[in-house]
Amino acid sequence: MSQRKYLSFVLLALSGLGINATYAATLQALTDEQLSETTGQALMSLTYTAPTDASNLESQRVNGAKNVGFYKLGLEAEVSINANIKKLQLGCGGMNGAGDCDIDIDNLSLSGLKLNSDGNVAMTNEERASSDAVLTNPFLEFAIKNPDKASTREIVGLRLSADKIVGLLSAGTNNNTPNGINTLSGFMQISGYGTATTAQSTFGLKNSEQVTSYADVNVLPPLCTSGCGSNQKYTAGNVNSDNKGIVIPSLKADFVINNAQVLGNRMKSANVLAVTDIPAIPLTETAGQLGVHMADCIKILGICAKQDTFIKLNTNLVNLEVVPHV
Template sequence: MFERKYLSVVLLILSVLAMSTTHAATLQALTDEQLSETTGQALMSLTYIAPTDTANLEARRTGGDSTVGFYKLGLEATVELNANIKKLQLGCGGTNGSGACDLDLDSVSFGCITGAAGYCITSATTNPNQPTGIDSNNAISNQKNMKDFVLTNPYFQFAIKNPNSASTREVVGIRIGAEKAEGPLSIGNLNSFSGYFTGKANLTMLGETNVSPVSSTTWNSRAISTPSAFLGLDDATILNLGLASVKYSEITANYSTVSRNGLAVSVVGNRVSQAKIIGLDLSSVVDDIINGTSTTSALELNTSNSCVRIIGICSGSFGANIGNALLPVLRGGISDYIKQQLATGLGTSVSGLSTYQMPYNLSNVHQIDVNSNTFGIALSAQNLQYPDYAAAVSKGWSMYLQDAFTLNISDKVSNLVSNIASSSNAKDGNITLLEQPYRNCYGSLKFC
């Protein structure tokens, strides 16, 4: 039996050798032209940007370091990530000061659980003023699939100072990134951010009917019925012609929805906690609400619940119709009055409303649908502008997400104006709430 097994092994080895010899004997040399027509792909790639290369943004920027080169070790692969991180803290204390972290995020989730319609499920909220998201059905029967956070061609990039000098060569930065990052990212609480984080905001201010311009404590309950909402402005007289008069506290109004889309949102710096919404132009927002646009109606008095006094007596719908007839003359003054109230609430001037950058607390941001070609997390010994970055990131830990998210803010005009005029919510960065984080676990498991 042993001899048979031994013979079988010998025959197998001889067969392999014979096959190898046959293949080796049939190998053919390729000409240069044939080689040039041959293509292939390696699992890993290495590229280098010298300090003198035009692609070296760090060397070319004002105040940049002209001695830094960049080596990139890339992986030609796709990484599909679905993970939950209870606490993500990087760069705590150290060179940027004690008592805080460069990046400090609670309950971070890469990926989500989708519902029957294919949308990420938004976690439940107990706050009636908080939006619920596209799909808020958290029932187990609606938890259908997992959606991953996808990294295409991830890489390590090394920033090397004096790369051509063995004696003075120094690593001044390490970046972990991907040529494409796409998918749902949700955060329980974003306490502190360092780096470059930009996106856009779509703000929809919903039209309403039967709204009082003043607050819930100053409207005249003897003159009108309970309004549907309150703008929170101070009371004042709109019109006083002797025989006829109109006050803000004795009227309600109807107005249309106003939208501002594609607004720039920017978070740049070290250990910041607020974003800036740029291009809102509150002055033109007020004008569009009061005067209307080519596609929306101008503000009008609610004729069924407004008091226009004639000889000191509320004259019902008759007087309200007279008030509406006079509105084209009055709209300019009404617009100016509202702008003054908003400017006071925000701590700026009326002229400053056009360029005012609305602060927004990052702690309100829980859902981010990432779609970025320059995603990266870096550890740097100095301020550095890595290749393809729009700006330099500060020393320490930083995250880079350019054009990475969209904030869809939709709320009633009355809520937004009240948060500006009669409270400090807007000035403090809390003009409105956003949805809870995406669900990224099944049933009652952790982070749910």
């Protein structure tokens, strides 16, 4: 608004002095020295990254293509946007086959990182609708195979992004039904974090869930003729009718994803490696019991007195590390 007022004032002043406005607006030639002292910024920019360029991330990637260059058309501006796409489908049919798409995403949303009253990132529809993502220098980039050969060059990829993005991007709806990214073609490098919640389970009810260990057995030492003493081998688990299993409680564990790579064509699912440290798991006497079968029968004066029994636990499982695929 201030620029318009200033321009109006200038034109009014020129008119009052009787100066020809057309003559005043005539472009003036600049010398090379004057041009070298002049700086400016274009609204649009176009850059090219050759396949052999050190900044070409595709050629630097392990097993990456060595003959792909990139043409980048950028907008030198800061853009605020709040976008919601109910269904995004790109590359349907074509050379990759009919009846499917290279990209198929439900409920794709881009909003700002607005914080709610609890100090957490706003996640409800109403909260996200009132905030904008901020894109600094957004751009459209084309991946060109054989860019230096007019007879064989072809577009093999497209990227819509920005030099810097502050916002929240989500896909799908949290309704306990798999949705969101239905199919995806291309390459992604993923880093992130989250919290996994395990379901309560019972250990020891399956034949495969057994533990073999050793115990010190002290039963009437003078009269015990076999199966007593140190390091007596036993198997605990579903080995007799005393077995009830040990209940493992539900717990939460934070996990991280470090530079996981996803690469493929029309992928329906992908394995992403995440690492987490499991917090201490309490096992008390109320958690249940495991059946125990001794390798050698405990004999008193040569008569087998005990070979099957049970154990209850009162301990904590600690320092467990899990490497899940999510």
